Amino acid sequence: MIFNNVLITATFAALLLVFMSGDWRFKLAGLAIADLLAFIAILQVWPVALASVKLIAGWMGIILISASRVINPENDRSQSKRSLAIFRLLIVILVWIVITVEVDAFNEWIPISFTNLYIGLIIIAGGLIYASVNQAMFDVIIGLLILLTGFDVIYSSLEGSALVTGIYALIVTLLSLLNSYFPVEEREISQ
Secondary structure, three states, X not given: OXXXXXXXXXXXXXXXXXHHOOOHHHHHHHHHHHHHHHHXXXXXXXXXXXXXXXXXXHHHHHHHHXXXXXXXXXXXXXXXXHHHHHHHHHHHHXXXXXXXXXXXXXXXXXXXXXXXXXXXXXXXHHHHXXXXXXXXXXXXXXXXXXXXXXXXXXXXXXXXXXXXXXXHHHXXXXXXXXXXXXXXXXXXXXX
């Protein structure tokens, strides 16, 4: 019980790091921590080999994204204003309160571990909000990767398929490569 509460609290902290940070390095660090926490949640229902594929795929995606940010530093326009950060924080807190109140009803529909469902819903909502309130392609892709991580926590608790694990790794890699394509595209359009 204490371990599950620590896991849920750490998930909140990792997503707040992504939401409140203005620096892309901290956003990617928060995403890496969220991937690690999702790995720990999935590890409760899957063998280590399959769960580690998801962790490795997520961290490979983070490496691809960070490599594109280092190569194209002039496109770092993800610095957020204080009012936008406060708006993001308030909307995330509101959605997390709704999830906390309604997680028992969701648990009747989706019969999995309460901790995995709660963590998955929190991460999905965080990713959906983060992708929705940002305009920069970097932030939208970070939001989509967060959303996929939350979906993976819930889906992995329902289904244990090696094929789905491979497809998940492919989707994460392709999204990360898409991020490395768009900064070049933005630079060519502006010239």
